[in-house]
Amino acid sequence: MLIARNLTCLRGDRLLFKKIGLELSAGGLMYVLGENGSGKSSLLRLLCGLLSPEDGEVFWNGKSIKNDAENYQSNLTYIGHLNGLKDDLTALENLQFSARLAANVVNDAVVLSALTAIGVARCANLPVGVLSQGQKRRVALARLWLSSSQLWILDEPFAALDTASVAILAEQLNQHMAKGGMAIITTHQDVDIQAQSIQNLRLSA
Amino acid sequence: MKDAWIIVFKRDLLLAFRRRSDLATTLFFFIIVSSLFPLGIGPEVAVLSSIAPGVLWVAALLAGMISLSRLFAADFSDGSLEQMLIAPQPLALLVLAKISAHWIVCGLPVVLLAPLIGLQYSLPNDALVVLVLSLLLGTPALSLIGAIGAALTLGVRGSGLLVALLVLPLYIPVLIFGAGAVAASQHDMSAQAHLSLLAACSLLSLVLAPLATAAALRISAE
Numbered sequence: 040m041l042i043a044r045n046l047t048c049l050r051g052d053r054l055l056f057k058k059i060g061l062e063l064s065a066g067g068l069m070y071v072l073g074e075n076g077s078g079k080s081s082l083l084r085l086l087c088g089l090l091s092p093e094d095g096e097v098f099w100n101g102k103s104i105k106n107d108a109e110n111y112q113s114n115l116t117y118i119g120h121l122n123g124l125k126d127d128l129t130a131l132e133n134l135q136f137s138a139r140l141a142a143n144v145v146n147d148a149v150v151l152s153a154l155t156a157i158g159v160a161r162c163a164n165l166p167v168g169v170l171s172q173g174q175k176r177r178v179a180l181a182r183l184w185l186s187s188s189q190l191w192i193l194d195e196p197f198a199a200l201d202t203a204s205v206a207i208l209a210e211q212l213n214q215h216m217a218k219g220g221m222a223i224i225t226t227h228q229d230v231d232i233q234a235q236s237i238q239n240l241r242l243s244a
Numbered sequence: 245m246k247d248a249w250i251i252v253f254k255r256d257l258l259l260a261f262r263r264r265s266d267l268a269t270t271l272f273f274f275i276i277v278s279s280l281f282p283l284g285i286g287p288e289v290a291v292l293s294s295i296a297p298g299v300l301w302v303a304a305l306l307a308g309m310i311s312l313s314r315l316f317a318a319d320f321s322d323g324s325l326e327q328m329l330i331a332p333q334p335l336a337l338l339v340l341a342k343i344s345a346h347w348i349v350c351g352l353p354v355v356l357l358a359p360l361i362g363l364q365y366s367l368p369n370d371a372l373v374v375l376v377l378s379l380l381l382g383t384p385a386l387s388l389i390g391a392i393g394a395a396l397t398l399g400v401r402g403s404g405l406l407v408a409l410l411v412l413p414l415y416i417p418v419l420i421f422g423a424g425a426v427a428a429s430q431h432d433m434s435a436q437a438h439l440s441l442l443a444a445c446s447l448l449s450l451v452l453a454p455l456a457t458a459a460a461l462r463i464s465a466e
Contacts, residue, residue, distance in 0.1 A: 087330050090466050113332035121323025127262040128255070139251045140331045166262075 040064045041086070041190060041221060045095035048081050055081050056242055058095070065189070065219040066235035068212075070226065073242035079225040080120060082242065083194050086223065087117045099190075113142065116186040119194045122179035126168030130154060130178045133167055138185045145185055153184035157207055173199045183211055191215060191222040197230060205230060248333040249341045256345030266314065270350045271357065274307035278361045289366045296365035297375070297426035301419055304354045304379055305386060309411065311350045312390040313397070313404045315342065316461065320398050329465055336454040339461065343391045343454065351383035367430070374429040374439075381439055382422040385446040388453035389414045395460035418445050 040063070047057040055078030063069055071079045084090040086097055088104050088111070097104045099111040124133045131150055138145045154160045159177045162170055167178060176199045183191065191212075197205050209230050212222060216234040260267055281299050282292055319325040319342075328338050358379050359372045367375065393411035397403035425438035 089326060089329060109332050109334075112330050115330060117326075117330055119323060119326055121321075121326065123323035123327040125255075125259060125318075125322065125324060127259055132255075132258070136251060136255050137327060139247070140327065140333065142247075142332055 040100055041223075042098045043086060043095065044098075046082070046085060046092050046097070047094040048078055048085060048090070049093040050078075050081060059240075059242075060095075061238075061240060063190075063221050063223065063238070064236075065221060066216055067221050067238065068216055068232060068234035068236070069221075069223045069238045069240055071223060071240045071242065072225075077242040079242060080194050082240075083117070083192050083223065083225065084119070087115065087192055088112070089117075114189045115192065116141070116182060116188045116190070117192045117194075118179055118182065118196060120198075122175050124167045124175060124179055127166055129164050129166055130159065130170070130181075131163045133178065134181055134185065137182055141186070141188070143185060143187060150181075150185065153181040154178070156184050156211070157181050158204060173201060173204070176200060177204055180208060183208075183215070189220050191220065191224075193222065193224045195225055195227075197226050197228045248331075249337050249344075252328075252338050252341035253345050256342055257348065260345065260349040266311070267349055267353070270307050270311045271353050273310060274303050274354050274357065275361065277306065278303040279364060282364045292365045293367055293371075293430065296362065296367050296371075297423040297430070300358060300361060300365070300375065300426070301379075301382075301423040304358070304383065305415055305419060307354055308350055308383060308386045309390060309408060309415075310404075311346070312394045312407050312411070315346055315391060315394040316398050317394075317403075320465065325461065325465055329462065335458040335461065339391065339395075339457045340454040343387050343457070346391070347384055347387040351387055355379040355383060367426075371426055371429045374435045375426045377439060378422045378425040378435070378442055381442040381446055382418045385418050385442070385449045386415060388446070388449035389418075391457045392453055392460060395457045395464060398461065398464035418442065421445065 043061045046059040048055040061069065071082060073079050081090060085092050088108060099107065104111040131147060134150045134153065151160060151163055154163050157177045157180060159174055162174055167175055180196060196208060200208065209232055212232045215222060216232065278300055285291060316325060329335060355376060358375050362372045362375050390411050393407045396410060397406045400406060421438045421441045425435040425442065428435045428438055
């Protein structure tokens with residue numbers, strides 16, 4: 040269960056949002072909506088613990104994520120607007136690394152099946168640097184097939200994807216929600232995802 | 245926990261191997277700078293061997309420093325650093341792995357080449373041995389201390405110069421003990437005190453630098 044209370048975010052001397060609270064329980068999906076520059080990405084980074092809030096706190100299962108960081112982080116998969124891929128490593132190597140970093144032991148076959156699921160299997164042994172923007176994004180998103188964490192925080196996961204990939208990713212999100220996972224997503228597209236509870240959090244600029 | 249160190253260490257070595265030209269820059273810088281001095285000063289043995297400890301150490305120090313700004317910059321700009329910050333692993337350990345890989349790639353080749361370069365300065369054999377030992381004990385401290393500077397200046401414009409301003413003053417003790425060790429052995433004195441102090445510098449920074457670097461990265465990545 041993820042709870043945030045009174046979150047206030049200041050970037051430089053600009054107030055992005057103040058006193059935002061949210062509650063997400065197992066099987067819950069939350070869309071974070073708002074115009075460009077309204078602080079959606081900052082809110083997600085705040086929830087991950089990458090940014091520290093000006094005021095307020097985030098709790099995971101009743102414990103502040105500051106005090107219990109390691110436990111929270113082992114339950115969290117975050118894909119930001121940066122892909123977190125190394126151009127000089129192959130797609131396979133990149134995913135192996137990020138899975139191991141998340142303390143998931145996976146073999147090449149599992150990684151390959153994740154890449155197959157999102158349709159970039161033939162790029163598996165190519166350096167990520169030579170892939171197109173959409174392919175890179177898909178390699179980054181393949182982490183979701185390797186992730187065993189309960190909370191997914193995704194920043195614009197559908198951007199740069201073609202329609203087929205959007206459907207595949209939506210289906211993966213459906214399965215995650217059905218298993219009692221949680222997800223917080225920013226998006227500008229209408230994507231149909233089934234979940235026990237769906238909330239919209241609107242940020243105003 | 246040890247696994248986390250190993251996977252980051254291996255990844256960084258692999259990346260360095262795929263980008264061999266970066267490695268060559270550091271090494272080439274060290275070779276060129278330390279070879280320019282004998283050419284500029286002339287072949288006088290007495291002069292060359294008396295300036296050798298200082299020149300070689302300064303060259304090694306600067307060679308290590310030019311690669312520092314690259315230590316975290318690529319990870320920062322492609323988002324891998326973000327992923328490391330929220331990985332369920334102790335950040336200081338991941339940072340230590342990156343620093344270790346940096347030392348293997350930028351420090352160790354300089355240590356291994358130093359005796360060859362030292363020959364240009366007609367250093368006697370036992371001084372060459374002390375030179376290698378002093379670099380072996382001292383260069384880890386340079387990488388460790390440098391990482392703090394690299395982390396603090398991450399994402400700042402003109403970070404190269406800023407790193408130098410931050411880090412060079414902290415390098416002074418290492419430089420003094422390192423060059424001192426070689427000079428002592430040239431004058432038939434024991435270099436042991438200098439070498440012990442160098443080892444102490446490295447050990448102290450081994451304990452403190454990863455923690456400081458991790459804290460600095462958290463601030464810089466915000």
